[in-house]
Amino acid sequence: MGYKVVVAGATGNVGREMLSILAERQFPADEVVALASRRSLGTEVSFGDKTLKTKDIDGFDFTGYDMALFAIGSDATKKYAPIAASQGCVVIDNSSLYRYDPQIPLIVPEVNADAIEGYRNKMIIANPNCSTAQMVVALKPLHDRARIRRVVVSTYQSVSGAGKEGMDELWSQTKGMYVPGQEVEPKKFQRQIAFNVIPQIDVFMEDGQTKEEWKMVAETKKILDPSVKVTATCVRVPVFVGHSESINIEFEDFLDEDEARDILREAPGVLVIDKREPGGYVTPIESAGEDATYVSRIRQDQTVENGLNLWCVSDNLRKGAALNAVQIAELLGNRILKKA
Ligand SMILES: NC(=O)C1=CN([C@@H]2O[C@H](COP(=O)(O)OP(=O)(O)OC[C@H]3O[C@@H](n4cnc5c(N)ncnc54)[C@H](OP(=O)(O)O)[C@@H]3O)[C@@H](O)[C@H]2O)C=CC1
Numbered sequence: 001m002g003y004k005v006v007v008a009g010a011t012g013n014v015g016r017e018m019l020s021i022l023a024e025r026q027f028p029a030d031e032v033v034a035l036a037s038r039r040s041l042g043t044e045v046s047f048g049d050k051t052l053k054t055k056d057i058d059g060f061d062f063t064g065y066d067m068a069l070f071a072i073g074s075d076a077t078k079k080y081a082p083i084a085a086s087q088g089c090v091v092i093d094n095s096s097l098y099r100y101d102p103q104i105p106l107i108v109p110e111v112n113a114d115a116i117e118g119y120r121n122k123m124i125i126a127n128p129n130c131s132t133a134q135m136v137v138a139l140k141p142l143h144d145r146a147r148i149r150r151v152v153v154s155t156y157q158s159v160s161g162a163g164k165e166g167m168d169e170l171w172s173q174t175k176g177m178y179v180p181g182q183e184v185e186p187k188k189f190q191r192q193i194a195f196n197v198i199p200q201i202d203v204f205m206e207d208g209q210t211k212e213e214w215k216m217v218a219e220t221k222k223i224l225d226p227s228v229k230v231t232a233t234c235v236r237v238p239v240f241v242g243h244s245e246s247i248n249i250e251f252e253d254f255l256d257e258d259e260a261r262d263i264l265r266e267a268p269g270v271l272v273i274d275k276r277e278p279g280g281y282v283t284p285i286e287s288a289g290e291d292a293t294y295v296s297r298i299r300q301d302q303t304v305e306n307g308l309n310l311w312c313v314s315d316n317l318r319k320g321a322a323l324n325a326v327q328i329a330e331l332l333g334n335r336i337l338k339k340a
Pocket residue numbers: 008009010011012013014015035036037038039040057070071072073074076094095096128129130160161162163164165316317320321
């Protein structure tokens with residue numbers, strides 16, 4: 001017997017990716033239902049070699065479903081996740097709504113799989129922010145060896161992080177540069193994104209950080225270790241898929257760059273591509289459609305006592321969202337529900 005699974009937000013960037021990853025990984029599902037808003041009623045989405053017709057989440061009865069993977073944003077999640085949970089279906093949520101609730105586990109399976117037990121509190125498990133997910137996958141094995149004190153991270157985040165509308169805006173602005181009459185005015189983003197970079201993702205907070213930056217700080221503490229200090233600058237760049245990060249790390253103990261490279265080569269979910277020659281590193285285009293968190297440019301930071309620099313790239317729709325959610329579903333199945 002397999003699982004009965006719901007994918008909510010099936011017409012979106014993350015939802016479509018969740019369906020394709022469930023199929024690719026041959027998730028042991030007896031039934032998969034695709035949900036979205038009423039706008040998408042009847043819209044066809046691919047699930048492996050099958051096609052599913054999208055149903056309206058409003059009024060959907062989650063009774064008898066084992067798990068629901070949500071990617072519908074915080075507002076809709078606030079309405080529908082408690083309904084699913086109260087009907088006995090475990091919610092694995094991609095929005096930021098529940099991530100900071102101490103009662104709700106926030107999980108990256110390579111880092112804190114044991115936190116899964118906490119799902120019992122509210123029948124909800126949170127999936128992290130895309131930039132946090134890839135960063136903690138790379139930090140965890142280094143932290144285990146040399147204890148991280150402080151991280152300074154700058155991100156280069158693709159437009160798919162802002163959903164379908166973000167991708168459409170980069171495409172139409174890029175075309176609009178060349179075709180008279182095409183749209184170039186910013187709508188989704190605060191400034192022009194084509195041929196530009198924007199140092200704002202999500203809203204500003206009182207202390208001058210953006211919420212995306214704050215999320216990286218708070219989520220790293222919850223997933224990896226509350227003692228790790230993080231300071232972040234999050235930047236939107238004109239790339240369709242794949243988030244990149246420049247990460248500077250200060251450790252308690254000395255960690256040599258060669259040993260760090262060896263540790264990362266063995267680490268779950270990480271692929272090291274680090275040749276000190278032109279092109280000997282990964283760029284976001286190569287990460288698109290892939291599952292790995294790629295690490296390149298590993299080098300000593302000579303300006304502090306125990307410092308390293310590295311470059312980290314991953315597909316934000318996969319490890320940053322859909323893949324991590326499916327990995328949580330696998331963990332829930334294998335460790336807790338044990339139906340398949
Ligand atoms: N993109 C990323 O990198 C990441 C995204 N996330 C989370 O996942 C969510 C979805 O992201 P993404 O797929 O990129 O966004 P998209 O804009 O591409 O898709 C949004 C999805 O949510 C559905 N939806 C929106 N409002 C409602 C509603 N009121 N009721 C039911 N369904 C609704 C849409 O359905 P319809 O087509 O019918 O409108 C669509 O399926 C984000 O809001 C965020 O919380 C998390 C981490 C990373």
